[in-house]
Amino acid sequence: MIKVEGLTKRYARTVAVDNISFEVEKGQIVGFLGPNGAGKTTTMRILTCFLPPSEGSANVAGFDVMANPLEVKKRIGYLPETPPVYPEMEVSEYLVYVGRLKGISSGEINGKVSDVVGKCALGEVRNKLIGQLSKGYRQRVGIAQAIIHNPAVLILDEPTSGLDPKQIIEIRELLRHLAGEHTIILSTHILSEVEHSCERVIIISRGKLVAIDSVANLTNRLRGSEAVAVEVQAVDGQPNAGDVQQRLEQVSGVSRVMAKESKDGGLLFEVESLQGRHIRADLARTVVNSGWNLNEMRSVGLSLEDIFLQLTSAEKPAESSAAQEGEKK
Amino acid sequence: MTSVLLICKKEFKSYFTGPIAYLLMAFFALIFGFGFYTATRDVVRFSLQAQMMGQQQPMNLNDQIIRPLLGFASTIALFLIPMITMRLIAEEKKTGTIELLLTSPVNDLAIIVGKWLGAMLLYLCILGMSVINIAMLFAWGKPDWKPVAVAYLGLILQGGCLLAIGTFISTTTKNQIIAGGVTFFVCLLLWLLSWFTAFDTGPFGQVIAYLSIITHFDNFAKGLLSTKDVVFYLSMIFFALFLTARSMESLRWRS
Ligand SMILES: Nc1ncnc2c1ncn2[C@@H]1O[C@H](COP(=O)(O)OP(=O)(O)OP(=O)(O)O)[C@@H](O)[C@H]1O
Ligand SMILES: [Mg+2]
Numbered sequence: 001m002i003k004v005e006g007l008t009k010r011y012a013r014t015v016a017v018d019n020i021s022f023e024v025e026k027g028q029i030v031g032f033l034g035p036n037g038a039g040k041t042t043t044m045r046i047l048t049c050f051l052p053p054s055e056g057s058a059n060v061a062g063f064d065v066m067a068n069p070l071e072v073k074k075r076i077g078y079l080p081e082t083p084p085v086y087p088e089m090e091v092s093e094y095l096v097y098v099g100r101l102k103g104i105s106s107g108e109i110n111g112k113v114s115d116v117v118g119k120c121a122l123g124e125v126r127n128k129l130i131g132q133l134s135k136g137y138r139q140r141v142g143i144a145q146a147i148i149h150n151p152a153v154l155i156l157d158e159p160t161s162g163l164d165p166k167q168i169i170e171i172r173e174l175l176r177h178l179a180g181e182h183t184i185i186l187s188t189h190i191l192s193e194v195e196h197s198c199e200r201v202i203i204i205s206r207g208k209l210v211a212i213d214s215v216a217n218l219t220n221r222l223r224g225s226e227a228v229a230v231e232v233q234a235v236d237g238q239p240n241a242g243d244v245q246q247r248l249e250q251v252s253g254v255s256r257v258m259a260k261e262s263k264d265g266g267l268l269f270e271v272e273s274l275q276g277r278h279i280r281a282d283l284a285r286t287v288v289n290s291g292w293n294l295n296e297m298r299s300v301g302l303s304l305e306d307i308f309l310q311l312t313s314a315e316k317p318a319e320s321s322a323a324q325e326g327e328k329k
Numbered sequence: 330m331t332s333v334l335l336i337c338k339k340e341f342k343s344y345f346t347g348p349i350a351y352l353l354m355a356f357f358a359l360i361f362g363f364g365f366y367t368a369t370r371d372v373v374r375f376s377l378q379a380q381m382m383g384q385q386q387p388m389n390l391n392d393q394i395i396r397p398l399l400g401f402a403s404t405i406a407l408f409l410i411p412m413i414t415m416r417l418i419a420e421e422k423k424t425g426t427i428e429l430l431l432t433s434p435v436n437d438l439a440i441i442v443g444k445w446l447g448a449m450l451l452y453l454c455i456l457g458m459s460v461i462n463i464a465m466l467f468a469w470g471k472p473d474w475k476p477v478a479v480a481y482l483g484l485i486l487q488g489g490c491l492l493a494i495g496t497f498i499s500t501t502t503k504n505q506i507i508a509g510g511v512t513f514f515v516c517l518l519l520w521l522l523s524w525f526t527a528f529d530t531g532p533f534g535q536v537i538a539y540l541s542i543i544t545h546f547d548n549f550a551k552g553l554l555s556t557k558d559v560v561f562y563l564s565m566i567f568f569a570l571f572l573t574a575r576s577m578e579s580l581r582w583r584s
Binding site for chain 2: 045049051076078080081085086088089097100101145
């Protein structure tokens with residue numbers, strides 16, 4: 001449904017998007033993830049024919065964005081980073097305007113407007129001026145605007161920004177409903193967002209594709225570097241936390257030790273390994289040989305948060321290998 | 330075509346959601362009314378004097394009042410037009426709604442023409458303020474209606490031209506004030522040029538006179554309808570709107 005090849009976008013000074021390729025199948029929800037300035041908005045603007053790419057091609061819903069922009073535009077719904085609303089218009093008036101602009105006939109328009117007003121829970125503010133709405137409501141008007149003409153592809157730039165938790169859940173529900181018939185790309189910083197509503201993740205950082213995979217695979221793959229929770233028993237402050245941490249850090253293959261909160265009589269640590277190293281046996285031996293009691297040891301999956309940080313911060317060795325894998329795909 | 334009308338309607342309506350449309354109309358009505366008052370007062374006094382001196386001179390409303398008055402209207406319009414066009418595209422760029430417009434299945438020219446038509450409608454409303462005064466003349470005397478109609482057509486065409494130029498300038502920035510300022514400067518320059526060409530009758534002056542949007546109005550003001558002038562205005566409007574659409578496209582490439 002969406003096919004991007006070698007996409008590059010250069011601004012005067014910066015390369016905002018650097019040779020990105022990916023594909024999205026029909027009916028999928030894909031999360032577009034990256035830190036600030038990664039190039040998410042830029043990529044989305046290219047997909048929606050707002051900006052032309054400097055190099056490479058993008059094909060959306062069967063049409064090339066450069067050769068057939070009008071056909072592409074007919075088939076997409078787009079929520080830009082800032083909801084594109086006119087403060088001087090009423091909500092329903094605005095939706096009618098946008099709907100008509102997107103080619104809905106005057107006979108159908110009222111039905112479609114009522115439809116999205118219901119879906120986006122805008123009933124209460126239907127006749128209010130958009131300029132008087134709160135940020136969250138304006139965001140919902142933005143979403144309503146994107147889905148009003150029932151487009152095959154939905155491109156949403158940070159759809160849940162500015163929404164309260166209840167609304168976030170509602171929007172997630174809505175998106176899950178829409179997926180299947182619609183292909184959805186949404187960008188976000190919020191990782192739980194991706195875990196909850198996306199099937200696949202595309203991670204970019206500084207314009208480069210870092211990883212593209214299903215959420216489950218990504219979590220698994222990065223377990224190659226495992227994280228282990230270790231609890232050492234302590235009696236009357238013996239042994240002290242600093243000592244234990246130091247000792248654990250010396251175990252070969254350990255990349256990081258974090259002290260967690262200690263509860264009655266137990267010192268809890270989270271230990272991360274270097275990629276591909278198994279450290280559990282060595283950890284256990286170290287604790288026991290030091291004469292301490294090992295209360296508990298279990299592996300904890302790296303959260304998507306950790307993965308994200310690993311992938312997008314340059315110092316981490318994980319990045320280069322993951323990027324190579326990403327490019328091979 | 331539907332989208333042109335849609336955008337035009339929306340644009341026209343949004344002028345009236347703020348004070349701008351009312352301000353412009355009131356301003357024009359006031360200045361024009363003042364001009365009307367001065368012109369009629371002088372003419373009436375002059376003809377009374379002539380009568381007292383025993384000369385029975387038929388008063389010509391067309392030449393003595395309507396023509397200078399509508400010429401005056403065309404000058405006022407020069408100053409109002411920047412305020413009509415400045416927000417057209419600049420505001421959309423500022424608030425980000427331009428992303429909605431440019432990702433909707435509507436081509437750039439339709440957007441531009443729609444916006445220009447919306448501005449044109451407001452301009453017509455503003456001109457409409459002068460109709461009241463002119464109608465008074467018709468009630469009072471018997472002016473010839475044809476030159477009046479021609480002059481109005483001239484006002485509309487000249488306005489259309491300047492509005493198209495203003496629309497173009499509005500695409501080049503996201504700052505309304507700059508858009509308005511530059512448009513104002515251009516209008517002023519055209520106005521000055523028209524003065525300049527009145528004095529310089531050499532070949533250079535003639536070229537400028539041909540290109541000057543304002544000098545083409547002179548014939549209309551005199552009540553002379555010539556195809557040459559109409560074609561000039563229409564092609565200028567078309568050219569400016571076409572340029573605007575191109576400008577939108579090149580801005581995409583550059584930004
Ligand atoms: N109009 C522009 N002119 C020049 N550089 C730009 C322009 N727009 C974006 N950039 C640059 O391109 C890079 C990518 O920006 P982009 O907005 O795509 O990031 P993003 O991933 O959407 O970030 P965020 O999470 O903050 O929204 C940034 O370095 C930004 O400074
Ligand atoms: Mg962004």
